[in-house]
Amino acid sequence: MAFSSWRGTMGLIKPTHRPGSLEETIRLLPEGIGVIPMTVGISEGSSREFHEVLGVIEGYVRQLAEIGVDLIAPAGAPPFMVHGYAGERRILDRWEQAYGLPVVTSGVTQVEAMKALGVSRMVGITYFPDELNKVFAKYFTDAGITVLEMAGIDVAFNQVQKLSAHEVYAHAKAAFLRHPDADMIYLLGAGWRVLDIVAVLEEDLDVPALHSVAARVWHTQRHFRVGQRTRGFGRLLAELPPLPQPAVEA
Numbered sequence: 001m002a003f004s005s006w007r008g009t010m011g012l013i014k015p016t017h018r019p020g021s022l023e024e025t026i027r028l029l030p031e032g033i034g035v036i037p038m039t040v041g042i043s044e045g046s047s048r049e050f051h052e053v054l055g056v057i058e059g060y061v062r063q064l065a066e067i068g069v070d071l072i073a074p075a076g077a078p079p080f081m082v083h084g085y086a087g088e089r090r091i092l093d094r095w096e097q098a099y100g101l102p103v104v105t106s107g108v109t110q111v112e113a114m115k116a117l118g119v120s121r122m123v124g125i126t127y128f129p130d131e132l133n134k135v136f137a138k139y140f141t142d143a144g145i146t147v148l149e150m151a152g153i154d155v156a157f158n159q160v161q162k163l164s165a166h167e168v169y170a171h172a173k174a175a176f177l178r179h180p181d182a183d184m185i186y187l188l189g190a191g192w193r194v195l196d197i198v199a200v201l202e203e204d205l206d207v208p209a210l211h212s213v214a215a216r217v218w219h220t221q222r223h224f225r226v227g228q229r230t231r232g233f234g235r236l237l238a239e240l241p242p243l244p245q246p247a248v249e250a
Helices: 021-028 047-052 054-067 085-099 106-116 130-142 157-162 165-177 195-205 212-223 235-239
Strands: 008-014 033-039 071-074 121-126 146-152 184-187 209-211
Touching (some): 008 021, 021 033, 033 054, 047 130, 071 212, 085 130, 106 212, 130 146, 165 184, 165 195, 184 195, 195 209, 195 212, 209 212, 212 235
Parallel strands (some): 008 033, 008 071, 121 146, 121 184, 184 209
């Protein structure tokens, strides 16, 4: 590898050019884990666009493999969730075989985080329309998680970052209170700036709250066998549970 970091190097493929989640990820990762970022340039947030960018993302996967990173992380759950849970797995298996490196999407980190926290019934909130929310709900259902609701908030895709954390808090709390038997509140998407309300939601609703940046940081640490626990951003980073073990076939 021409460039490396002493605890491991992750190639992070961001779906948009939107600032925010990249900075948050780097700040939360422990010293010694390096990040080489790429950005795809999704701008509409539509189902059509999510399907069309797969080839672009693979081009960055190939480039990062040539650079010689240790882990390739395509961020942005929707571009993979639109292919379904099983379809995503087929894509990742093909890429890992072709490029010889582990490739971990946002969806993978989030499903594994839910399992690590013992979640079985969750309520999700998003900034996408109902058509896509049904696709996202099916993805998690196929992964073995019961989705009680996937509630979208009415905002333009390119304006998500302007929502206040307090607005998102109110949307999340209202969705959860419609399903008080849920054991997690899930905030899909890294476009909104909500890390500062994750712990608040957990305190008020008495269940774990999951955000994509925290899921990525947790999974990356566990992948590299790093154990830095960080408080203030929810149970996942404060407790740092181990990665779930794959099921053993009989």
